[in-house]
Amino acid sequence: DTGVSQDPRHKITKRGQNVTFRCDPISEHNRLYWYRQTLGQGPEFLTYFQNEAQLEKSRLLSDRFSAERPKGSFSTLEIQRTEQGDSAMYLCASLRAWGEKLFFGSGTQLSVL
Amino acid sequence: AQTVTQSQPEMSVQEAETVTLSCTYDTSESDYYLFWYKQPPSRQMILVIRQEAYKQQNATENRFSVNFQKAAKSFSLKISDSQLGDAAMYFCAYRTQTQGGSEKLVFGKGTKLTVNP
Numbered sequence: 001d002t003g004v005s006q007d008p009r010h011k012i013t014k015r016g017q018n019v020t021f022r023c024d025p026i027s028e029h030n031r032l033y034w035y036r037q038t039l040g041q042g043p044e045f046l047t048y049f050q051n052e053a054q055l056e057k058s059r060l061l062s063d064r065f066s067a068e069r070p071k072g073s074f075s076t077l078e079i080q081r082t083e084q085g086d087s088a089m090y091l092c093a094s095l096r097a098w099g100e101k102l103f104f105g106s107g108t109q110l111s112v113l
Numbered sequence: 114a115q116t117v118t119q120s121q122p123e124m125s126v127q128e129a130e131t132v133t134l135s136c137t138y139d140t141s142e143s144d145y146y147l148f149w150y151k152q153p154p155s156r157q158m159i160l161v162i163r164q165e166a167y168k169q170q171n172a173t174e175n176r177f178s179v180n181f182q183k184a185a186k187s188f189s190l191k192i193s194d195s196q197l198g199d200a201a202m203y204f205c206a207y208r209t210q211t212q213g214g215s216e217k218l219v220f221g222k223g224t225k226l227t228v229n230p
Binding site: 031033035040041042043044045048055056089091093095098099101102104105106107109 | 117157159216220
């Protein structure tokens with residue numbers, strides 16, 4: 001059990017650029033979640049995968065956001081044409097099965113200048 | 114939609130003393146989970162304690178315990194014998210218990226706990 005791994009840890013980009021984050025869940029965890037946490041707030045749900053299927057998306061996930069989980073292993077979250085309001089920490093979490101403990105990664109801190 | 118409210122943005126406690134963090138929530142569901150997560154400066158969310166709504170007995174994990182009042186929709190966290198390492202942001206969270214659902218968490222805004230030596 002190596003934990004949930006997120007890369008990069010920090011990302012600084014200019015407004016209008018595209019960015020991509022990666023999450024490697026714990027092996028054999030078939031459920032994967034993305035959350036966004038802005039300063040002074042608790043994390044907010046963005047999207048959820050069960051294996052490779054994206055089963056739920058929040059209204060927070062605008063058209064500029066896309067998430068994938070090919071082959072049901074790692075996941076990527078891409079933000080196109082970044083805006084300053086996208087500045088936040090993006091957290092990934094994974095879960096082995098319904099009712100079990102959720103494990104979080106350390107997040108990717110995005111700063112859009 | 115479920116909501117979680119933490120009314121204390123900041124709290125402080127002396128080392129070795131006891132502190133209670135408050136949380137209230139709103140839901141129309143009868144079965145659900147409640148959680149307290151700790152987020153230290155390292156940013157990783159760490160599960161402190163969880164409570165199943167159908168259980169009347171309050172959950173306890175070593176120095177951490179909860180006071181779960183289902184009718185009042187209240188879920189407070191008590192930290193006994195506070196240690197310097199307890200200093201962190203604490204988030205209260207709600208999760209629906211509907212099988213087949215996403216099990217997404219709804220978080221409060223957090224309480225920043227400072228532990229004074």
